[in-house]
Structures are given as C-alpha cells and as structure tokens.
Amino acid sequence: MKIASYQMDIVPGNPSENRKKITMWAEQVCKEQKPDILVLPEMWTTAYTLPTLEKIIREDEEDTESFLKQLAHKLNVNMVAGSIAVWEDGVIYNRSLVLNRKGDMIHTYDKMHLVPMLDEHLYLKGGNHSAKVFELDGRKMGVIICYDLRFPELARSLALQGVEVLFVVAEWPSARAGHWEVLQQARAIENQLFVVSCNRIGTYDGVEFAGRSMVINPWGDILSKASSKEEETVHATLSLDDVKRIRKDVPVFSSRVPNLY
Numbered sequence: 001m002k003i004a005s006y007q008m009d010i011v012p013g014n015p016s017e018n019r020k021k022i023t024m025w026a027e028q029v030c031k032e033q034k035p036d037i038l039v040l041p042e043m044w045t046t047a048y049t050l051p052t053l054e055k056i057i058r059e060d061e062e063d064t065e066s067f068l069k070q071l072a073h074k075l076n077v078n079m080v081a082g083s084i085a086v087w088e089d090g091v092i093y094n095r096s097l098v099l100n101r102k103g104d105m106i107h108t109y110d111k112m113h114l115v116p117m118l119d120e121h122l123y124l125k126g127g128n129h130s131a132k133v134f135e136l137d138g139r140k141m142g143v144i145i146c147y148d149l150r151f152p153e154l155a156r157s158l159a160l161q162g163v164e165v166l167f168v169v170a171e172w173p174s175a176r177a178g179h180w181e182v183l184q185q186a187r188a189i190e191n192q193l194f195v196v197s198c199n200r201i202g203t204y205d206g207v208e209f210a211g212r213s214m215v216i217n218p219w220g221d222i223l224s225k226a227s228s229k230e231e232e233t234v235h236a237t238l239s240l241d242d243v244k245r246i247r248k249d250v251p252v253f254s255s256r257v258p259n260l261y
C-alpha cells in the first residue's frame, strides 16, 4: 500500500488558495507515483486563524467536502484529507475527513482533545463521539488529530478495534518537535501498527510549525521522514503483513491484563 503525505505550508484564512495548492499537488503526485492514499495536514483550509474562523468558513464560496469528493473520484485515490474547520449548529469542530477512491466520504472524526496551548478550546467545540475504525482498500485504519497523539488511550482503543495504520494529521509547533517524534514512535511500538503523519511547515501568528511528517513501521523504525522547513511529500510503501508478524513475535495484545489496570 503506497502512501503520499503532503507536508505543506498553509495560506492562512484562504480556503480557495489552499484547495488550489492541494489540487496541483494531488494531480502531480498521482500521475508520478500512483499512491493508494493521499494524506493532508490539520486545518489545511484555514490554518489556526481562530478569531476569524467563523467568518472565513461562512464566506467560503466553495464546499470543501464536495471539492474533496470530486478530487478523490477524479484521481481514483483514497484520501485521509487532514482536518478542516466545520461550522455546524452554531459551533465549530476540527473535523477529519476520509474519502475512498469513488469519492465517497466514508469517515469523519471531530478532534476530541482541544489544545490549550493554541487556545483552541476558546473557539472550537471538542468532538464527543468516540473514534472509530474505517476501511480503505479492505484494511482497517484510524485517524487522530495532533494533540490527540498525547493520549495513548485513544490510539490503544483504535488498535483494539483492529487498526493496522494510524494516521496523525497535525499542526504541531517546532517548540515541542521532540515530543512529536518520540510520541509517534511510542504509539507505533506500543500498538504494533504503522503510524503515518502529516504536519504543516511554516509560521503563523508567531508560531513556527515542526514539519517532520513521517511514516513509522510497527517495529518503531522510521521508514520515511520529511525535513523541518520544506514543503515536501513523504512517500512510503507499507507492508501491512508486518503488523501480524510483529504481533506474533512480541504478543503484547495477548499479554495485556486490563482487569488489573
């Protein structure tokens, strides 16, 4: 299974420019590499333009969900389309979207842990539905959003639902870049699954973002990793049978004693 993760800079508060960037990138990467899954970062239509987010979303002249459906269908590619700010019933959610090759929206997830360090809780509402598994090309996967990475219980609950690939879509700041790398490896090792991340680069409102998007195998090895400052695509081919093999060699799941903790 071939992955292409787009470590991009985001034009703040300008959904149409960001849609254009993604169209150009997706068309090129699909033509040259023929990936099975494209991955985008967190809040890629707007960046963290939190105080003006509602205005930006309401004035956006195109529906991003329809845009993504058309793109996935046209390119015959699955998309873990990062997350976007969605205005619904008077509140804003940070919502992750997943589409299959036919352009069907097969999964959504609203970020449940809002990040206090970026004041997200002052402007957004946290999701109150548990994270669920989705299937792309017949394999079980899950997606979490940025700060969610700090909560091992969430990744474990997805692993227990059978997830083999965990996507982490992010706008993770450089100030905590060390945590970004180690936590991804920890989630991959403890849950014996692939971790595929997509972080943004660039700076907004004085915050510099860390890049370093990566793909990690279920043993914890980094298969592919982007730089900290450049727009680039992280490519990797996932051998999904490694999940079963590693879980057999180190049988963590059958050694658990959840009644004791």
Ligand SMILES: NC(=O)CCC(=O)C(=O)O
Binding pocket: 042, 115, 117, 118, 145, 146, 147, 148, 150, 170, 171, 172, 173, 176, 179
């Ligand atoms: N966008 C985010 O959720 C950032 C998370 C973060 O800065 C951290 O966990 O540290």
